[in-house]
Amino acid sequence: MTSTPEDRARLGLRESATFDRATIAAIQRAAQTGIYDIRGWGAKKPLPHFDDLLFLGASVSRYPLEGYREKCGTDVVLGARNARYPLHLDIPVTIAGMSFGALGANAKEALGRGASETGTSTTTGDGGMTPEERGHSKHLVYQYLPNRYGMNPDDLRRADAIEIVLGQGAKPGGGGMLLGQKVSERVAGMRDLPQGIDQRSASRHPDWTGPDDLTIKINEIREITDWEKPIYVKVGASRTYYDVKLAVHAGADVVVVDGMQGGTAATQEVFIENVGIPTLAAIPQAVQALQELGVHRKPDGVQLIVSGGIRNGADVAKCLALGADAVAIGSAALIALGDNDPKYAAEYEALGSAAGFYDDFQAGLDPAGITTQDPELQKRLDPAEGGRRVANFLRVLTMEAQTIARACGKAHVTHLEPEDMVAISIEAAAMARIPLAGTSWVPGWNTGGAF
Amino acid sequence: MTTTFDLSAVGLREVNQALHAPDLDDEFLIENPLGAHNVAVGVNAPIKVTVNGHLGYFAAGMNQQAEVTINGNAGQGVAENMMSGVVHVTGSASQSAGATGRGGLLVIDGDAGARCGISLKGLDIVVGGSVGHMSAFMAQRGTLVVRGDAGDALGDSLYEARLYVRGEVRSLGADCVEKEMGPEHVQELAGLLKAAGFADDDPATYRRYGSARTLYHFHADNTY
Numbered sequence: 294m295t296s297t298p299e300d301r302a303r304l305g306l307r308e309s310a311t312f313d314r315a316t317i318a319a320i321q322r323a324a325q326t327g328i329y330d331i332r333g334w335g336a337k338k339p340l341p342h343f344d345d346l347l348f349l350g351a352s353v354s355r356y357p358l359e360g361y362r363e364k365c366g367t368d369v370v371l372g373a374r375n376a377r378y379p380l381h382l383d384i385p386v387t388i389a390g391m392s393f394g395a396l397g398a399n400a401k402e403a404l405g406r407g408a409s410e411t412g413t414s415t416t417t418g419d420g421g422m423t424p425e426e427r428g429h430s431k432h433l434v435y436q437y438l439p440n441r442y443g444m445n446p447d448d449l450r451r452a453d454a455i456e457i458v459l460g461q462g463a464k465p466g467g468g469g470m471l472l473g474q475k476v477s478e479r480v481a482g483m484r485d486l487p488q489g490i491d492q493r494s495a496s497r498h499p500d501w502t503g504p505d506d507l508t509i510k511i512n513e514i515r516e517i518t519d520w521e522k523p524i525y526v527k528v529g530a531s532r533t534y535y536d537v538k539l540a541v542h543a544g545a546d547v548v549v550v551d552g553m554q555g556g557t558a559a560t561q562e563v564f565i566e567n568v569g570i571p572t573l574a575a576i577p578q579a580v581q582a583l584q585e586l587g588v589h590r591k592p593d594g595v596q597l598i599v600s601g602g603i604r605n606g607a608d609v610a611k612c613l614a615l616g617a618d619a620v621a622i623g624s625a626a627l628i629a630l631g632d633n634d635p636k637y638a639a640e641y642e643a644l645g646s647a648a649g650f651y652d653d654f655q656a657g658l659d660p661a662g663i664t665t666q667d668p669e670l671q672k673r674l675d676p677a678e679g680g681r682r683v684a685n686f687l688r689v690l691t692m693e694a695q696t697i698a699r700a701c702g703k704a705h706v707t708h709l710e711p712e713d714m715v716a717i718s719i720e721a722a723a724m725a726r727i728p729l730a731g732t733s734w735v736p737g738w739n740t741g742g743a744f
Numbered sequence: 745m746t747t748t749f750d751l752s753a754v755g756l757r758e759v760n761q762a763l764h765a766p767d768l769d770d771e772f773l774i775e776n777p778l779g780a781h782n783v784a785v786g787v788n789a790p791i792k793v794t795v796n797g798h799l800g801y802f803a804a805g806m807n808q809q810a811e812v813t814i815n816g817n818a819g820q821g822v823a824e825n826m827m828s829g830v831v832h833v834t835g836s837a838s839q840s841a842g843a844t845g846r847g848g849l850l851v852i853d854g855d856a857g858a859r860c861g862i863s864l865k866g867l868d869i870v871v872g873g874s875v876g877h878m879s880a881f882m883a884q885r886g887t888l889v890v891r892g893d894a895g896d897a898l899g900d901s902l903y904e905a906r907l908y909v910r911g912e913v914r915s916l917g918a919d920c921v922e923k924e925m926g927p928e929h930v931q932e933l934a935g936l937l938k939a940a941g942f943a944d945d946d947p948a949t950y951r952r953y954g955s956a957r958t959l960y961h962f963h964a965d966n967t968y
Contacts, residue, residue, distance in 0.1 A: 441844040441863060444825055446786050446806040473961060485846070485865040485884045487904060490960040495882060499862040500802070500821035500843040509781045513802045516760045517786030 319562075330562040331470070333654025333664065335463045335554040335602065335624060340571040342554070343608040345721030346714050347730065350700040358699040365695045366705035369619050371596045372454060372523020372546035374588075375515065379523055379546075380432055380454055382619065383412025384691045385706060386609055388683075389551070389600050389623035390436045390456065390527070392418025394471050394480045395558030395654065396627075398425050400663045402676040403630055405430035407683025411691070416456060416621070419469055419494050421483045422448040429680070434525065437514065439468065439495040442484040449518055454547070456525035457511065459498075459536075462555030462601040465529025465569045469494030470559050475657040477666040507543040515544075525549050530575035530601065531568075537582035541595050549621065550579045552601025556624040558664060559655030572601035574724035580616030589616065590707075606693020613694065614709035615725060622690075629686035630679045631661040745770050752776035756783065763787045763810075779819065784812055787829075804831045807848065820857075823850045826867055839876065842869045845886065851940040858895065861888040864905045870940035880907055881917065889936050891945065899953050907953040908933050910945070921956040 301308075308314065322330060351357035358365060373379040388408045393401050395418060402425040408415040414432035421443020427433055435452030437444065449455060460466060471480070471492045481488040501510045511524050526540040527549035540548050552572025557565065579597050583589035589597075599612045600621035612620045624632075633641075635648040640660035646653065654664035662673035691706075698706045701713045715730035716722035722729040723736035733739070749759045751774055760782070763772065768789035774796070777783055781800035784793050788808040795803070798816040807826040814822075817835035821843055828848040833841075836854030843859070845867025852860075852869070858876035861869050864883035874892030881897070883905030893911035900917020906929070907920075916922075925933075925948075933947040 441825060441865070444844065445827060445846065446788065446808060446825075449786075449806075470962070487960070490903075491962040493882070493901065495863065499859065499881075500824045500840040506801070506820070509801045513782040513785050513805050516756065516782045517806055519761060519764060520757070 331472075331559055331655050332562055332565070332652045333556065333558050333560075334565070334652035335556045336566050336569075336571075337652075338566055340554065341573050341718060341720040341724055342571065342602060343573065343611045345573070345718045346611050346716055346725060346727060348607075348610070348614075348697055348701055348713055349715060351702045355702045357702050358704065360696065360699055361692075363699065364704060365699050366707075367691050367695060369596070369707065370592075371598075371619065372525070374523075374546045374593050374595060375520060375544070376454075376523040376546060377519075377521045378453070380414060382414060382432065384687060385613060385619040385694070386603075386687055386690050387413050387434075387598065387619055387621045388415035388626055389555070389621035390416035390418045390434070390458065391623055391627075392420035392471075392558070393423045393426065394418070394420035394442075394475060394484070394666070396663060397665050397667075397671040397674070398423055398479075399671050399674045399676045400627075400630060400679065401426040402429050403674065403679030404626060404683055405433070406676060406680025407626075407629075407687060408432070410680065410684035411687040413687065414453065417452075419458075420471075420480060421445075422451070423483075425676075427451060429676075436527075439498045440484075441499070442494075446517055449514065449522075452518075452522060454523040454525060455514055455518070456527050456549065457507070457514070457545075458527045460529030460531075460551075461527070461557065462529045462551030462553050462569055462572070463557035464560045464564045465531040465553075466496060467560060467564050467568070468496035469557070470655070472559060472655050472657070475655075475666045480666055504539040504543050507540070511544040523547055525598070527551060529553075529555075530570045530572065533570070533575040533578040534582050537579045537597075538586065541583065541586050541588060545595060547596045547598060548579065548583075549598040549600065550575050551621075552599070554602030555600050556627075557654075571724065572599065572603075573721060575599070575601075576612065576615040576617060577724070577726045583616075590618070606690045606695075607697060609690050609694040610697040610706065610709055611714065613707050614713050615711060615727075618707060626683055626686070627663055629682050630663055631674060631682070632659075632663050634661055637661060746773055747771070748773040748775060750775050751780055751783070752778060756780055759783065760785060763789075763791070763793065777816075781819070784810070787812070790829075798835070803833075807831055817854070818852075822852075823848075823867075826850065836873065841871075842867050845869070849936075849939055855892065861886070861905070864888065868936055868939075870936055870942065872940075872942065874911065877914075878917065880905055880920075883907075887932070887936060889933065889940070889950075891942060899955070901959060902953075902955040904955065906932070908936075908947075908950045909953065910950045913951075913953070916953065919956050919959045920953055923952045923954045925950070925952050 371380040409431040416434040434454045523546040525547040526545035528536045530552045553569035588594035596618035599617040637660035638648045659665040662670045716727045771792040777797040785805040787810040793812045800819040804812040818837045820838045823831040824843045833852045837856045839857035841856045842850045844863045846865045850869045853872040855873035860875040860879040864886040866885040868887045870889040877895035880899045884903040890909045894913045897917035899920030930947045
């Protein structure tokens with residue numbers, strides 16, 4: 294028998310760390326098909342992440358707030374720098390941009406419902422704004438993407454904020470694709486494309502390049518919308534320090550930084566796993582840029598939203614402690630909706646996957662009815678019930694972040710600071726610029742030593 | 745009633761705010777624009793706007809309903825994402841003219857730079873002179889008419905937009921091919937030329953280009 298790891302160990306069978314079974318399968322797949330692998334989700338390889346940070350709870354030198362009794366604020370104001378109507382969110386967790394096209398209309402509506410119930414924002418994507426989403430979203434961020442599918446000034450005016458997208462963490466420097474099986478009549482109509490074709494999303498904006506042009510573009514959108522709405526700039530994490538500086542110089546009110554664990558609906562596996570930097574490494578770079586420009590954590594400053602692999606309230610608290618003003622969730626929100634639910638185990642198996650592993654969001658066959666345009670599959674997702682689950686999840690994230698903030702003696706979750714944390718790996722210490730636990734050593738940033 | 749703004753004396757915000765007022769049906773004259781960016785963007789009213797002078801980036805961007813005449817040259821992204829109405833540039837336009845435009849008519853009497861009609865989504869563009877390289881790149885819907893020549897890689901990765909060129913095409917982009925001129929194309933072209941003020945052109949002297957549709961489905965043979 295060689296069916297279990299124990300059986301194989303007993304026989305002395307040894308798997309190569311370099312050519313592990315997933316690698317062997319990838320080579321076999323490439324040899325068979327002659328085309329690279331396209332999938333959804335974000336980077337799956339192990340990366341230094343928030344799990345490598347811990348909080349220092351209060352004790353003698355700091356005193357805590359009373360758990361779930363004492364007030365610990367969670368509200369956040371975004372975009373007060375230039376906009377007549379900044380966003381006032383009740384919680385610092387927002388829903389990241391995901392397109393109608395990548396997701397079905399029920400999923401978009403459910404995300405809007407969940408966000409609205411908890412007083413936070415949701416975001417459109419590379420497919421335009423749907424009435425379902427606008428109707429069920431109290432705060433809706435309208436993405437301005439290179440392809441401008443469905444882009445129009447009426448929706449710009451209907452939006453609560455506008456997010457100019459330069460990239461996303463799963464594929465900084467890459468465009469996108471929506472394979473034909475998801476280009477339904479409605480999706481095609483919104484994107485001015487023939488139905489059923491494989492659709493390419495551009496990697497570059499069609500009418501501007503570089504930071505000086507971006508300044509003029511931001512000004513154009515402000516002029517079109519009469520300076521009413523906050524303008525975000527979203528970048529995939531790569532040269533984050535420079536990108537954030539340039540975005541702020543160009544006039545961004547809010548900068549969104551998406552790390553490589555951030556999800557996508559359809560990108561080449563090689564791109565997802567090998568381009569971009571981990572979220573943990575991006576945040577301190579962004580914060581440093583904002584601090585040097587004097588706009589970090591100021592009422593008329595520039596807010597930082599971080600996304601890419603945020604899964605629980607501890608991750609939220611760690612992002613805020615590192616200097617983010619808010620976070621955005623995408624993959625976690627889809628899981629809350631029912632993505633990879635074990636109740637569909639048999640159907641995932643039938644698709645050659647398994648519950649907990651399914652990432653073929655490009656295929657449009659999602660058993661959970663989320664990343665599909667198939668009307669029958671979509672019926673499996675009730676938008677009201679989905680919205681309730683998303684709202685529940687957002688509440689838990691917020692309560693968990695508050696729990697940690699109170700333990701650190703903070704009356705507002707955004708009062709958390711780097712000083713409240715230590716790192717438990719050298720990599721995380723260096724990337725997050727947080728001392729290794731039990732030392733004052735921040736690799737690459739000080740010479741270290743004893744307390 | 746005609747309202748005149750002197751852009752050397754008043755700010756851009758004041759001008760655009762006035763052009764966004766509700767229930768407008770007047771005429772507006774903008775003098776001394778001095779290459780300003782973002783002039784007359786986001787207009788959504790059946791008004792006439794005349795600009796005497798050169799403009800910078802994104803002139804008449806996202807225009808709805810209005811008839812905008814620019815008596816001069818226009819910078820990058822003129823009439824970008826315009827939805828309806830008419831934008832007329834009497835001089836030449838820089839790159840990305842009419843980018844992602846979704847409806848209406850854009851007329852450029854002179855030449856247009858690179859990427860004219862990039863990502864076009866329904867707008868009709870008529871260029872009196874020539875266009876630069878990568879024009880109509882990934883153009884999805886709408887029409888690009890060029891009375892002069894087209895630069896390299898015309899119509900690269902084209903979808904369903906239709907291209908008519910009278911002069912020489914330096915090279916065609918990936919998946920862009922010459923197509924036969926049917927009677928419906930002659931009729932369409934004649935109508936656009938007339939609307940753009942070039943009714944004397946003989947549509948028969950133009951050649952038509954469109955998508956070969958070989959890139960519509962992603963497979964191993966067209967990935968690199």
